[in-house]
Amino acid sequence: MNDLLYVNGGTPLNGTITVRGAKNFVSKAMVASLLGEGPSVLRNVPQIRDVGVVTGLLELHGVKVVADEVAGTLHLDPTDVESAHVADIDAHAGSSRIPILFCGPLLHRLGEAFIPDLGGCRIGDRPINYHLDILRQFGAVVDKREQGIHIRAPRRLQGTKIALPYPSVGATEQLLLTAVRAEGITELSGAAIEPEIMDLIAVLQKMGAIISVDTDRVIRIEGVDKLMGYQHTALGDRIEAASWGSAALATGGDITVKGATQPEMMTFLNTFRKVGGEFEVQEDGIRFYHPGGDLNAIVLETAVHPGFMTDWQQPLVVALTQAKGLSIVHETVYENRFGFTDALRGMGATIQVYKECLGGLPCRFGQRNFHHSAVISGPTPLSAADIEVPDLRGGFSHLIAALAAKGTSTVRGIGLIDRGYEYFQDKLDALGADVSRG
Ligand SMILES: CC(=O)N[C@H]1[C@@H](OP(=O)(O)OP(=O)(O)OC[C@H]2O[C@@H](n3ccc(=O)[nH]c3=O)[C@H](O)[C@@H]2O)O[C@H](CO)[C@@H](O)[C@@H]1O
Numbered sequence: 001m002n003d004l005l006y007v008n009g010g011t012p013l014n015g016t017i018t019v020r021g022a023k024n025f026v027s028k029a030m031v032a033s034l035l036g037e038g039p040s041v042l043r044n045v046p047q048i049r050d051v052g053v054v055t056g057l058l059e060l061h062g063v064k065v066v067a068d069e070v071a072g073t074l075h076l077d078p079t080d081v082e083s084a085h086v087a088d089i090d091a092h093a094g095s096s097r098i099p100i101l102f103c104g105p106l107l108h109r110l111g112e113a114f115i116p117d118l119g120g121c122r123i124g125d126r127p128i129n130y131h132l133d134i135l136r137q138f139g140a141v142v143d144k145r146e147q148g149i150h151i152r153a154p155r156r157l158q159g160t161k162i163a164l165p166y167p168s169v170g171a172t173e174q175l176l177l178t179a180v181r182a183e184g185i186t187e188l189s190g191a192a193i194e195p196e197i198m199d200l201i202a203v204l205q206k207m208g209a210i211i212s213v214d215t216d217r218v219i220r221i222e223g224v225d226k227l228m229g230y231q232h233t234a235l236g237d238r239i240e241a242a243s244w245g246s247a248a249l250a251t252g253g254d255i256t257v258k259g260a261t262q263p264e265m266m267t268f269l270n271t272f273r274k275v276g277g278e279f280e281v282q283e284d285g286i287r288f289y290h291p292g293g294d295l296n297a298i299v300l301e302t303a304v305h306p307g308f309m310t311d312w313q314q315p316l317v318v319a320l321t322q323a324k325g326l327s328i329v330h331e332t333v334y335e336n337r338f339g340f341t342d343a344l345r346g347m348g349a350t351i352q353v354y355k356e357c358l359g360g361l362p363c364r365f366g367q368r369n370f371h372h373s374a375v376i377s378g379p380t381p382l383s384a385a386d387i388e389v390p391d392l393r394g395g396f397s398h399l400i401a402a403l404a405a406k407g408t409s410t411v412r413g414i415g416l417i418d419r420g421y422e423y424f425q426d427k428l429d430a431l432g433a434d435v436s437r438g
């Protein structure tokens, strides 16, 4: 299939679509299955590329994976991991950031792990120093080689006390997946507490782990000697749901997203309302719609949970190009997440990016030469263009812009969008979009 989409935009997206399990949870729950002595069953699994990548990695490590794609069920049986004992570079050739999370489970099971260069979106430097420091503190030995990083546990990993300099999602997950089977108690302060992390904790508790979460970002884990398999239904993808909400706003449409849940999206819903969008929380989803009239400019800062997610930022910026007045968006999670605005400017948007921390508190990136604040002046009509997808959310944002723009746009590299948006072309068809593969 070609990696190119023709989008004849200018018509509102209207209709109903469904989102399934969260990309940022499902891949981690799949890794957690490596910790169990018996098989696990994961439900509400979406057909996205990242699930395929992690399936491939698990299979290389000897996990039997049986998928029912229609039902969205994965059976994961790690019984043969010891006999497969894979620990070299070929085992990890992939395009996501998930391999780094294999460390804890593999160190417990095999005493060693190998991490190649990681994939994932290029939205900043994305170092892994917190991950490696955590593993070292548990007693692992980290050896950087030309092809990747070799890590070994000369003896059973020991519980420890760790303070994260920043509430990193991946580092918190690294710690959880390692501490549950380490000897003794581990305490993490400055933890990330995103809903996807809470769902991972629920999975680990089902497996036999003992984990408590305090109100002050402190997580305590009492290590146990063995864990069982789990049965779990993944929480819905709040990033995909919000992306469709922003698409409704940008195109003047009305989209009902089945599978979207209110508690995990409260911060997005507040912002959506301030911009002038309306929503209706239903029994099994959320309806997002543009009520007509002007949209409002806003001042917005991305932050860790319970703040406004960085992954919601890019699609919402497209909607802000249609709001009346000056909006300010301060990106505080990644230093380089406004690259996608170049293409929007080419389509007629008025967006200026700045190195200063605008509209909020100073963040880690102020005074450091990163264009991490944006001022958007609207409303500006968007015109069709030839666009290259830069990353997952930036790519979806370009798609929204093309759908809002009059005329036919060519969007190249749409394969990247498959990493996190299940059946997105079918969903666009269901919403009445005029799109076709090149
Ligand atoms: C697969 C997955 O779940 N991806 C999500 C995860 O990414 P990921 O887990 O990679 O993001 P982190 O929360 O770790 O990153 C946050 C910040 O911490 C920095 N950092 C992180 C680790 C480290 O060792 N050193 C360091 O400096 C990063 O460069 C970034 O500036 O959380 C992000 C923040 O909600 C989301 O945007 C991603 O969609």
Ligand SMILES: C=C(OP(=O)(O)O)C(=O)O
Binding pocket: 023, 096, 097, 119, 120, 121, 122, 123, 311, 392, 393, 420
């Ligand atoms: C940044 C993202 O993902 P990843 O961490 O997988 O690159 C994302 O989902 O927007």
